[in-house]
Amino acid sequence: MRLAELQERFARTVLAGGSERELLALLTDPADQRERRLAVNRNNVRHALLSVLEAAFPVVRQLVGVECFTATALAFVARHPPRRPVLYEYGGHLPGFLADFQPLAELPWLADVARLEWARNEALFAAEREPLTPAQLAAAPPARLGELHLRPHPSARLLESPWPIHAIWHAHQPAGEPLEAVDLSRAESVLVWRQKGAVRQRSLAAGEFALLAAFAENRRLAEAVEIAAGRDSMFDFPAALARLLGDELLVLSVREEGYGVNG
Amino acid sequence: MRHPHLSDFLAASQPAAWLEVHSENYLAPGGPRVAALERLRGDYPLSCHGVGLSLGSAGGLDRAHLARLRALYDRLEPALISEHLAWSTAPDGVFLADLLPLPYTREALAVVAANIDFAQEAFGRRLLVENPSTYLRFCEAGWDEAEFLGELARRTGCGLLLDVNNLYVSARNHGSDPLAPLDRLPLAAVEEIHIAGHARVATAFGELLIDDHGSAVIEPVWQLLAATLARAGPKPVLVEWDTDIPALPVLLAEAERAETCLREAGDAAG
Numbered sequence: 001m002r003l004a005e006l007q008e009r010f011a012r013t014v015l016a017g018g019s020e021r022e023l024l025a026l027l028t029d030p031a032d033q034r035e036r037r038l039a040v041n042r043n044n045v046r047h048a049l050l051s052v053l054e055a056a057f058p059v060v061r062q063l064v065g066v067e068c069f070t071a072t073a074l075a076f077v078a079r080h081p082p083r084r085p086v087l088y089e090y091g092g093h094l095p096g097f098l099a100d101f102q103p104l105a106e107l108p109w110l111a112d113v114a115r116l117e118w119a120r121n122e123a124l125f126a127a128e129r130e131p132l133t134p135a136q137l138a139a140a141p142p143a144r145l146g147e148l149h150l151r152p153h154p155s156a157r158l159l160e161s162p163w164p165i166h167a168i169w170h171a172h173q174p175a176g177e178p179l180e181a182v183d184l185s186r187a188e189s190v191l192v193w194r195q196k197g198a199v200r201q202r203s204l205a206a207g208e209f210a211l212l213a214a215f216a217e218n219r220r221l222a223e224a225v226e227i228a229a230g231r232d233s234m235f236d237f238p239a240a241l242a243r244l245l246g247d248e249l250l251v252l253s254v255r256e257e258g259y260g261v262n263g
Numbered sequence: 264m265r266h267p268h269l270s271d272f273l274a275a276s277q278p279a280a281w282l283e284v285h286s287e288n289y290l291a292p293g294g295p296r297v298a299a300l301e302r303l304r305g306d307y308p309l310s311c312h313g314v315g316l317s318l319g320s321a322g323g324l325d326r327a328h329l330a331r332l333r334a335l336y337d338r339l340e341p342a343l344i345s346e347h348l349a350w351s352t353a354p355d356g357v358f359l360a361d362l363l364p365l366p367y368t369r370e371a372l373a374v375v376a377a378n379i380d381f382a383q384e385a386f387g388r389r390l391l392v393e394n395p396s397t398y399l400r401f402c403e404a405g406w407d408e409a410e411f412l413g414e415l416a417r418r419t420g421c422g423l424l425l426d427v428n429n430l431y432v433s434a435r436n437h438g439s440d441p442l443a444p445l446d447r448l449p450l451a452a453v454e455e456i457h458i459a460g461h462a463r464v465a466t467a468f469g470e471l472l473i474d475d476h477g478s479a480v481i482e483p484v485w486q487l488l489a490a491t492l493a494r495a496g497p498k499p500v501l502v503e504w505d506t507d508i509p510a511l512p513v514l515l516a517e518a519e520r521a522e523t524c525l526r527e528a529g530d531a532a533g
Contacts, residue, residue, distance in 0.1 A: 003365075006366065006401075010353075011357060011359060028404075032468065036467070041361055081359070085352060086315065086328075198295070
């Protein structure tokens with residue numbers, strides 16, 4: 001058998017359940033040992049991919065229970081095996097898979113909690129970028145402030161959900177309040193980012209969410225503030241800006257650097 | 264070095280002669296792990312051990328992955344880089360996250376040799392190739408694993424990363440003598456040695472050893488290491504511990520014992 005065909009058959013055998021007769025026939029080991037020997041590689045593959053998903057989705061795992069998570073993750077692996085040999089990137093399709101996964105339909109918020117966990121994973125590995133400091137911003141000519149293009153830090157991820165995903169996530173942290181105390185009828189918007197090497201998250205009011213979304217779309221500062229105020233009558237721009245700068249969440253768009261605002 | 268030990272290394276200088284990392288764990292554009300390694304590489308010589316290139320893939324190597332690794336190696340400037348005599352990417356591009364066995368045939372030899380040539384060219388560096396742990400054998404094999412590795416070294420100029428635990432695990436799983444390959448392996452090409460612990464599982468036909476890097480090195484593997492060093496001469500030895508990772512002092516004690524084996528081999532060689 002050609003090597004390519006052997007590898008195709010072997011891949012099917014380790015990803016799916018049963019071993020193919022044509023593959024077993026290629027082994028020199030005693031006939032009654034072949035299945036068991038192949039099972040070592042099958043277990044290795046499953047264990048490796050399952051471990052990646054367990055590490056990336058610890059709250060989803062708590063929500064559904066260990067056994068259910070294992071079964072669900074293995075169904076996911078069979079449907080969406082990794083296409084690249086870089087496993088920190090593996091699992092991004094799990095939220096979408098969960099959204100359509102009928103056996104877990106009674107947990108409607110599960111897919112959005114998975115989106116939040118994936119956002120945390122992306123934030124952990126996102127590119128580095130020096131955050132904009134208050135001093136740098138203060139150095140910008142006042143007349144030009146409204147024209148500035150600020151951007152969220154490369155690690156920042158914005159999520160909108162009809163479910164209180166930030167509160168559900170918190171309820172599954174070591175010091176979190178119990179899930180029963182969470183009002184599940186509440187929608188929540190969440191911001192995830194990395195600050196000084198650690199992933200952080202907080203819920204966002206509508207105005208701050210709209211402001212960051214406008215920054216992500218590369219709107220001018222004046223325009224972004226207008227959008228945020230239009231979305232949220234309580235929006236307090238100076239307070240929001242101070243918080244975003246303090247959380248090291250903003251950077252200058254590349255074209256602003258060199259305009260005298262980067263100190 | 265695995266992630267749980269990064270903070271120990273960042274907090275204080277540790278008695279490790281050098282460090283090895285899995286290349287694929289550091290391919291992200293940013294984040295604390297990449298930043299930690301950037302800092303540590305100035306303090307310890309580094310070896311980058313790839314687990315995803317799939318040198319045995321019949322369809323050739325993934326160019327994008329080669330480019331990612333090349334960029335990493337250019338940035339980290341490791342003293343050694345290595346991959347495995349195995350495959351993990353299927354012909355349809357699916358990555359199987361395990362080091363899967365190859366039939367040691369003439370066709371496989373041509374495939375792996377071409378892939379090693381291609382990788383060494385792409386990296387601009389010599390690649391070390393590691394002997395695998397295997398659990399099954401293919402009947403078409405015309406070559407013995409040790410001779411297959413010898414032929415690869417001869418054809419491509421690659422070096423050998425000799426994993427002594429893998430020698431032991433494979434020999435036990437196939438009912439052969441772990442010392443026997445030392446007569447046929449290209450020992451002159453050895454530039455690095457691995458040792459590790461393995462798991463034992465009972466089956467209907469006896470025990471299978473599983474290369475899980477999840478426990479201390481066992482006595483027979485230490486003895487095989489001593490026999491290997493006596494034959495190959497002193498080479499850098501790495502203790503691998505990748506699952507059920509213990510506190511750093513446990514791992515450092517294993518590394519110290521490996522250092523002692525190395526000193527003894529050096530003394531014996533005069």
